[in-house]
Amino acid sequence: MSTETAVGARVLRPHPRRPISFSWMMRGAGPTVVALLVGALFWEVVGRVAGFLFFPPLTSVLARLFEMIAAGEILTPLVGSLTNLAIGLGISVVFGVGIGLLMGAYRRVEVALDVYVYALLTAPSLVFVPILFSIFGLGREPIVGIIILYAIFIIIINTVSAVQQVPKPLIEMGRSYCANDWQMFRRIIVPSATPMIMAGLRLGAGRAVKGMINGEMFIAAVGLGALVTAAGNRFDATTVLAVLILIIFVSFAVVRGVQFIDMRLTSWLPVTHRLKR
Numbered sequence: 001m002s003t004e005t006a007v008g009a010r011v012l013r014p015h016p017r018r019p020i021s022f023s024w025m026m027r028g029a030g031p032t033v034v035a036l037l038v039g040a041l042f043w044e045v046v047g048r049v050a051g052f053l054f055f056p057p058l059t060s061v062l063a064r065l066f067e068m069i070a071a072g073e074i075l076t077p078l079v080g081s082l083t084n085l086a087i088g089l090g091i092s093v094v095f096g097v098g099i100g101l102l103m104g105a106y107r108r109v110e111v112a113l114d115v116y117v118y119a120l121l122t123a124p125s126l127v128f129v130p131i132l133f134s135i136f137g138l139g140r141e142p143i144v145g146i147i148i149l150y151a152i153f154i155i156i157i158n159t160v161s162a163v164q165q166v167p168k169p170l171i172e173m174g175r176s177y178c179a180n181d182w183q184m185f186r187r188i189i190v191p192s193a194t195p196m197i198m199a200g201l202r203l204g205a206g207r208a209v210k211g212m213i214n215g216e217m218f219i220a221a222v223g224l225g226a227l228v229t230a231a232g233n234r235f236d237a238t239t240v241l242a243v244l245i246l247i248i249f250v251s252f253a254v255v256r257g258v259q260f261i262d263m264r265l266t267s268w269l270p271v272t273h274r275l276k277r
Contacts, residue, residue, distance in 0.1 A: 088147025100159020158200020
């Protein structure tokens with residue numbers, strides 16, 4: 001069967017699929033590199049000229065970071081932090097997307113859960129630290145709990161919005177073909193809502209990194225948060241900033257990873273849509 005369909009004088013062709021490659025990572029790389037270089041130069045100049053005790057030059061911070069890596073002070077805390085992050089973010093994605101799909105598709109579910117979702121989103125997640133600490137004690141569980149509290153609600157809200165913005169004609173078409181709820185979700189709702197759901201996952205990933213560090217600093221002295229806490233107690237600004245650079249890099253890598261998955265899942269979108277993303 002031909003892939004082209006004639007409608008009057010027009011010929012409809014399927015949208016070309018976007019090639020899957022890493023070229024999207026280089027989009028806008030020039031201005032980004034320039035901005036980073038300007039920021040690094042500013043940091044270095046201010047650090048050397050001003051001579052602030054708690055704002056060392058960038059070269060000193062990077063030297064300290066490489067020194068810690070060479071001495072093996074980074075690997076074990078980094079692995080522990082990434083493990084906490086993977087567990088917490090994974091749980092947040094599964095339950096956040098699932099709850100968001102139900103709230104977006106069923107009005108009664110949205111009415112029942114909406115007040116709790118927005119209340120917990122706006123509440124400072126760190127207020128739950130004593131509760132989690134009293135329930136789970138020191139260990140991985142309370143840290144994972146804080147990560148979930150930071151990430152899950154923004155994922156839920158974006159998923160709800162994504163489902164509610166699925167074009168009504170698509171919903172009506174599915175109903176006219178007697179599609180059941182499972183078929184509606186699998187063939188219409190989820191594919192149409194995926195781009196906006198992935199935007200929520202990117203936001204959730206960034207918040208999850210914040211939750212990971214806060215949980216490690218305030219609940220249990222482990223991971224990268226433990227390094228920041230220990231250095232802060234020694235008033236070692238160079239080490240604090242060195243670990244901070246590593247944390248920013250981890251956050252950037254996680255968000256970029258989610259963005260790559262987004263590109264894979266939405267490769268069916270028309271090429272013209274690429275300019276809007």
